[in-house]
Amino acid sequence: METTPPTSLERPQRQVVFAWDMHYSCNFRCPYCFYTLTGWHELAKKSTYKSAEEWKRVWHRLYEKYGSCHIRITAGEPFTYPGFVDVLAALSQEHWVQVTSNLSLRPLLEDFVRRANNRRVELDCTFHPFEAKFEDFLQNVLLLRGRGFIANVCYLAYPPQMARMEEFKRRFKENGIHMNMAVLWGRYAGKEYPHAYTPEEKRWIKEVIGYEIGPETVGLEPIPTKGKICGAGQRYAVIHADGRAVRCGQLGEETIGNILDENFELFQTGRPCPSDYCRCKEFQMAWEEEEKQALLQRGEVKV
Ligand code: SF4
Ligand code: SF4
Numbered sequence: 198m199e200t201t202p203p204t205s206l207e208r209p210q211r212q213v214v215f216a217w218d219m220h221y222s223c224n225f226r227c228p229y230c231f232y233t234l235t236g237w238h239e240l241a242k243k244s245t246y247k248s249a250e251e252w253k254r255v256w257h258r259l260y261e262k263y264g265s266c267h268i269r270i271t272a273g274e275p276f277t278y279p280g281f282v283d284v285l286a287a288l289s290q291e292h293w294v295q296v297t298s299n300l301s302l303r304p305l306l307e308d309f310v311r312r313a314n315n316r317r318v319e320l321d322c323t324f325h326p327f328e329a330k331f332e333d334f335l336q337n338v339l340l341l342r343g344r345g346f347i348a349n350v351c352y353l354a355y356p357p358q359m360a361r362m363e364e365f366k367r368r369f370k371e372n373g374i375h376m377n378m379a380v381l382w383g384r385y386a387g388k389e390y391p392h393a394y395t396p397e398e399k400r401w402i403k404e405v406i407g408y409e410i411g412p413e414t415v416g417l418e419p420i421p422t423k424g425k426i427c428g429a430g431q432r433y434a435v436i437h438a439d440g441r442a443v444r445c446g447q448l449g450e451e452t453i454g455n456i457l458d459e460n461f462e463l464f465q466t467g468r469p470c471p472s473d474y475c476r477c478k479e480f481q482m483a484w485e486e487e488e489k490q491a492l493l494q495r496g497e498v499k500v
Contacts, residue, residue, distance in 0.1 A: 203347055204347065204349055205295075205319060205347060206293060206316065206317070206319050206347060208265075208267055208293045209264075209265065211432070212264075212265065212266055212267045212293070213259075213263040213264075213266045213267070213432050213433070213463070214266065214267045214268075214269065214432065214433045214434075215259075215266055215267070215268050215269065215433075215434055215435075215436055215442075216269045216271065216433075216434070216435045216436065216446070217268055217269065217270050217271065217435075217436040218271055218272060218273075218435065218436065218437055218438050219270050219271070219272045219273070219275055219278055219438060220241075220244035220245070220246070220272055220273055220277075220278050220438045221237060221240035221241050221243060221244050221272070221273050221438050222237070222241060222244065222272065222273045222274070222277050222278070223237070223272065223273035223274040223277060223299070224274055224277055224299075224301060224302070225274065225299050225301065225325055225328040225329075226328070227325050227327060227328060228327065228355075228357075229353060229355045229381060229383060229385070231383070232273060234383070240438075243437065243438050243439045244438045244439075245438055245439050245440060245457075246278075246279060248280060248283075249280055249283035249284045249286070249287040250287070252284050252287060252288065253287040253288070253290075255440075255456055255457060256268070256287075256288050256291065256292060257291060258456075258459065258461070259456065259461075260291040260292065262462070263463070265291060265292050265293060266292045266293070267292070267293045267294075267295065268288060268292050268293070268294045268295070269294075269295045269297070270294060270295070270296045270297065271297045272297075274298060274299055274301075274302075275296050275297070275298055276298055276302045276305045276306070276309075277302070281305070282305065282308050282309050282312055282313065285309070285313055285318060286312055286313065286314075289313065289314050289317035289318050292317075293317055293318075294317060294318045294319075295318075295319050295320070295321060296318065296319070296320050296321070297320075297321040297323060298320055298321070298322060298323070299322075299323055299325055299328070299329060300320075300322045300323075300329075300334055300337040300338065300341075301328075301329055301333070301334075301337075303333075303337060306337055306340060306341070307340070310340060310341060310344040310346065313346075315344060315345040315346045315347075318346070319346060319347035319348070319349075320341055320346060320347065320348045320349070321349050321351060322334070322337070322338055322341075322348050322349065322350050322351070323350075323351045323352075323353070323379075324350060324351070324352050324365065324376075325353075326358055326361060326365070327358065331365065331368065335368075335369070335372055335374075338350060338374060339372065349375075349377060350369055350374055350375070350376050350377060351376070351377045351378070351379050352365060352366075352376050352377070352378055352379070353378075353379045353380075353381060354378055354379065354380050354381060354394075354398075354402050354405075355381050355385065356381070356385050356386070356390075356398075357385075359398070359401070359402075362378070362402075362405050363405055366405055377406075378402060378405055378406050380394070380402065380417055382476040391417055391419065392419075394417065399417050399418075402417060403417070419474040419475070420474070420475075421473060421474065422470045422472060422473070422474060422475040423469075423470060423471065423472060423473050424469050424470065425469065425470050426467045426468065426469055426470075427444075427445075427467055427468065427469070427470045427475075428467045429444040429445040429448070429467075429470075430443075430444035430445075430451070430453055430463060430464040430467075430468060431463055431464045431465070431466055431467050431468075432463070433445065434453055434463060436456055439455075440455045440456045440457035440458075441454075441455050442454055442455065442456055442461065442463075444468075445475075446476060447472050447475070447476055448471065448472065
């Protein structure tokens with residue numbers, strides 16, 4: 198029977214959120230991956246390798262300015278960063294940390310569950326069926342959950358892997374795990390997604406999600422964002438592997454500064470969004486409170 202464990206740690210309200218692309222390296226090569234499409238080799242030159250002590254100093258400066266933050270580590274694959282478990286142990290003394298992982302490196306996961314703090318660190322586990330075996334992935338999710346970690350599972354509605362999404366949903370469910378869905382933002386077969394999903398495909402994805410309205414379905418009917426005041430840059434930022442901070446994943450050129458700089462600061466106020474649409478649901482925590490409340494009342498987002 199599917200159980201419903203908590204899906205996130207109880208973090209303080211109104212935390213500053215940082216999404217950290219920790220380094221550009223991964224042991225997988227998923228065909229839909231932004232980094233695979235951009236070219237890992239070139240991106241890898243921007244990676245900055247530091248020890249746990251050095252990162253602790255950088256993030257401690259941010260702790261002194263903004264208090265305990267929510268750090269969402271993506272990478273590439275974070276567990277391939279040298280000394281990653283040490284970095285996590287250092288950061289989670291002051292911040293809440295969420296790690297997105299393909300969950301493929303079992304020995305490192307075993308080290309992680311022994312040493313990481315399950316009250317401060319949670320995992321977003323993305324299943325990539327072109328690269329990973331279902332049974333291995335499942336066993337690693339169960340290892341994390343067995344040690345009291347919040348470990349959510351996500352699956353991308355990439356057209357060539359949509360045929361198996363119901364099957365995987367069922368198999369996870371048989372093991373008490375809810376599989377979340379993510380929609381594709383990007384090109385496939387010359388078409389731009391999510392706009393290119395046909396009405397039938399959207400219906401199909403919603404059926405697999407299991408409900409009509411909510412955070413997972415938002416991307417299927419993107420809401421225009423251009424001109425809306427957004428807190429990205431003020432209480433949310435994306436940190437690139439070289440320490441450069443930008444407002445959000447879509448506004449790659451709008452640099453705020455570099456977190457390696459001792460004087461780094463976020464914007465004082467929200468600013469208008471210059472983009473037509475907001476990918477990755479970043480807006481859900483970034484929009485001004487009044488705007489978010491209006492969307493919540495209309496049932497267009499859930500947070
Ligand atoms: S596991 Fe993630 S980072 Fe690695 S190739 Fe796949 S999508 Fe990209
Ligand atoms: S609405 Fe989305 S795309 Fe626009 S600035 Fe905010 S986070 Fe970025």
